[in-house]
Structures are given as structure tokens and as C-alpha cells.
Amino acid sequence: MTRVILAMAVLLLVCCGQALASIAVAPVIIEADQVQAGQVFTVVCSHGGEEPLEVALSLALFDQDAWGRVILMEDEASVARAEEALSLERRRFLLQPGQSEAVQVQLAHADFQHLYAVLFLRPVRPGPSTRLAVLFLLSSGEGTPSLDLSGWEQRGTDLTITVENSGLCHGFWAGELLLFDGEGKLAEKVSVQSGVVLPGRSRGLQVSLPGWVQQVEVRSLQLGDGS
Amino acid sequence: MAKFKVLAAALGILLVLGAAAAQASGVITLEVEILPGFRISGPGSVSFGSLHPGIPEERELQLQVWSNVPWQLSANYYGTVEAPGIVEVQGRNGTWIELGSSTNLVIWDQPKTDPDGVVIKVPLRFTGSFSHDPGTYDIQIEFAVVPLL
Structure with a gap:
């Protein structure tokens, strides 16, 4: 009964208040x-x-x-x-x-x-x-990025890579995945990039691997300054 | 001899016309730089109608976003006074996020859109409070479209 008495009409306004702003x-x-x-x-x-x-x-x-x-x-x-x-x-x-x-x-x-x-x-x-x-x-140009691969973990077809920027400026990490098949042969190389990583921050990125991949290695290719 | 002159003249005219045509069809290179940008369009207000305090009610908000870079969406409560209840948005992972003055990430890792943009649906939930008088309230929430790095 109380609920009925206290019924409230609530108008939730979102966006710009007018249609199709x-x-x-x-x-x-x-x-x-x-x-x-x-x-x-x-x-x-x-x-x-x-x-x-x-x-x-x-x-x-x-x-x-x-x-x-x-x-x-x-x-x-x-x-x-x-x-x-x-x-x-x-x-x-x-x-x-x-x-x-x-x-x-x-x-x-x-x-x-x-x-x-x-x-x-x-x-x-x-x-x-x-x-x-x-x-x-x-x-200001006084610092440089310093990005390193801090680790990776493979779970089935999911690969999680973590990179860390210990430098004084933002930058990105670039690397490649070495994909090995069931016979242990290197079957494919795939390029990966982290996107911008701010200084003092770590960034994880997830990669979906093909189903045939049995083993993967991650290799750093270059360091970028983000520009 | 006269025929030869006529043929030579005709050939000359054709060469001139051909050169003119070649000039007319010259390729011009336009150099443009498309900047990262986005646009957002939304409906007006969302009405929850009459609510019973203590009982959650859900509505859905639709926003249209155009972006040529990956983007994310944050939300926060924007009112200057206390909301007459609990305002929540449902994040992409299905959890309900209560909105306060600080921003909350609602949708993330969105790819750049096609020319028609993308319509995103944001579930909203409001639970009226018993501590507020009956009446009509305006609740202001704010969304922020943010580019991903």
C-alpha cells in the first residue's frame, strides 16, 4: 500500500534533452x-x-x-x-x-x-x-618510452600478452608471434602491436590463435615512440 | 597530291585534338588528411513513468555513434542534488553499475564504425527511494564517448 501511495513518476533525461541532438x-x-x-x-x-x-x-x-x-x-x-x-x-x-x-x-x-x-x-x-x-x-621531448614484453600466457586458443612501459613517455610495443603446429614446426608468423602504453603502465592484449597452434613464442620486434 | 595534303591536314587536326583531349583528362592528385573524429546522436528523454519505490524498473537507451577510431563509453550521474533513488546502467559484461559522480566504463573496445554509424543500446535501471517525497523528478546522467588509444 505504501508503495502505491509513494509511486513516483520519474523522468530520466539522457543525451541532449532534445530529440536527435x-x-x-x-x-x-x-x-x-x-x-x-x-x-x-x-x-x-x-x-x-x-x-x-x-x-x-x-x-x-x-x-x-x-x-x-x-x-x-x-x-x-x-x-x-x-x-x-x-x-x-x-x-x-x-x-x-x-x-x-x-x-x-x-x-x-x-x-x-x-x-x-x-x-x-x-x-x-x-x-x-x-x-x-x-x-x-x-x-616535452625529455623522456623516451621503454617498452618491454613482461610476459604472455597461452590458454587453448587464447593468448594474453602483457607489455610494460618503464620509460618516461608513452609509446607502443610491436612484436610477432611464432606459431608452432602439432609437429613442433614453425608454421606462421603473426605481427602484433600493443597500442599506446602510458609511462609506468602495463597493458594486456588478447590474441585469438588458430586452433592448430600447439605452441607459441612471442618476440619483440621494435620499440615505437607512439607517433 | 591534293589528297595527300588533305590527309596530312586531317592527321594534324587529329594530333591537336588528341593532345587537347590528353590535357583535358589529366589526373589531379588531391591530398587529404582525415582526422580521427566522432559524432554522437541520441534521443531525448527517457521516461520511466510511474514507479513504485523500492522496485527496480528497466528501460533501454539508444545512442548512435559514428567514429573512425576505436572508442569506449563512460557514464556518470550528473545531477547537482542527490538522485531520488539508485540509477544504474548495464555494462557490456552484463553487470549493473550504480552511477555516481565519478565516471564508470560502460562499453569498451568498440571498433570504428561504418558510414552509417552504430546504434548501441544501453540498459538503464532505476530504483526509487522511500526517502524521497512522491512527485516527478528529473535525473540527469551523462555519457562520455572517448577514443581508445
Whole structure:
């Protein structure tokens, strides 16, 4: 009875509050090394909806989890560090239907070995929003990546490779798989790449092996700087 | 002799026309750089209608994403005041994730899309609280589309 009396009408607002709101952003990954104070990066935002749309900008940092997925860091300290390093020429702007707008982000200082920041573009609506994230991978050029294969494990047709970046800058690991058949013969070589690994982070990657593979060896080929 | 002159003239005209045609069909190389980018489109509000407090209700949200790079989707509660209950989204692995102010990874390892984009369905669940007065509430949640590295 109480439940009936306390029945609530709940309206869960998601996205942009209006039907078929549409916003586009490019580029969504900005990577630069040997950055210098005052350097400007440009992101273009366009609006495909039918009504004028105000867009709000904000900054934060990001990290990676053990599988290389992006973890957004929006705590006060992270936001403060991002705001200290990057400056926005404005915090909000209005987009007319079909209009594009260039957003400029300036590097306030380059007193870091690396900075992994995120710029959010959020439509401002009475309802909630869907943010688009632009990732900045900036390095001052003082550090280099150092990626090593830290291990791999084969379970049936599933191979899990773990690489570690002990360097001072992001980079990627590249290697090849040596696939041996039931007779112990090397039957195939397959190239693999880790994707970007942030400094001080490990990244796992999973590879599905053909069913005939009995044994596999993983060999590092080269180190990349991620650029 | 006259026939020879006519043939020579005709041959000359053909050569000129051929050269002109060759110029007209010259290949021009356009150099373009396509930047990594994405676009998102979503419906408006999702109405849960009338709910009984303490009893979870589920709805499904559809978002359309266009991306030329792999991407992931995070979600968080965006309201400035306490939600009148528990708001959850279902992650790709089937677990229900309660939304708070910090972002939660909902969908990950999504490949780049085709030109028509991809429609993703995000199950939402809300459980009304007994501690809130009966009435109509707006609950704001926020999704973030993030490129994968």
C-alpha cells in the first residue's frame, strides 16, 4: 500500500534533452612531442541538429587501466593540473545548425615530461548531456618510452600478452608471434602491436590463435615512440 | 597530291585534338588528411513513468555513434542534488553499475564504425527511494564517448 501511495513518476533525461541532438568533434586524439609553452592546438566541433546548441568545454586528465582502456580522472587535483597546463580561449560557445567552430587550446607551460589531458565538449541543454572527449598526449621531448614484453600466457586458443612501459613517455610495443603446429614446426608468423602504453603502465592484449597452434613464442620486434 | 595534303591536314587536326583531349583528362592528385573524429546522436528523454519505490524498473537507451577510431563509453550521474533513488546502467559484461559522480566504463573496445554509424543500446535501471517525497523528478546522467588509444 505504501508503495502505491509513494509511486513516483520519474523522468530520466539522457543525451541532449532534445530529440536527435547531434554533435561531432575532430580530431579526438592530439599527440605532440617536444611541445613548447604557447603552442596552440585546434579542435573543430560541428553541430548536426536542428536547433542552436551551446557547447561547454572542460578539462581533466586521463590514465590507462591494465587493458589500455582510458580512465577519466576528474577529481579536483587532476582538473586543477589540467587547467594549469592548458588554457581555453573560452568556456562556452554557441553553434547554429550546420555550423562548425574551431576551439583553440593553448599550452600554458611545458614544465612536464608528459601530460595526458582530456578536453570535454558538452552540449548545454536543460536535460543531461553526452560529452565527447578529446585526448591530448603531450610530451616535452625529455623522456623516451621503454617498452618491454613482461610476459604472455597461452590458454587453448587464447593468448594474453602483457607489455610494460618503464620509460618516461608513452609509446607502443610491436612484436610477432611464432606459431608452432602439432609437429613442433614453425608454421606462421603473426605481427602484433600493443597500442599506446602510458609511462609506468602495463597493458594486456588478447590474441585469438588458430586452433592448430600447439605452441607459441612471442618476440619483440621494435620499440615505437607512439607517433 | 591534293589528297595527300588533305590527309596530312586531317592527321594534324587529329594530333591537336588528341593532345587537347590528353590535357583535358589529366589526373589531379588531391591530398587529404582525415582526422580521427566522432559524432554522437541520441534521443531525448527517457521516461520511466510511474514507479513504485523500492522496485527496480528497466528501460533501454539508444545512442548512435559514428567514429573512425576505436572508442569506449563512460557514464556518470550528473545531477547537482542527490538522485531520488539508485540509477544504474548495464555494462557490456552484463553487470549493473550504480552511477555516481565519478565516471564508470560502460562499453569498451568498440571498433570504428561504418558510414552509417552504430546504434548501441544501453540498459538503464532505476530504483526509487522511500526517502524521497512522491512527485516527478528529473535525473540527469551523462555519457562520455572517448577514443581508445
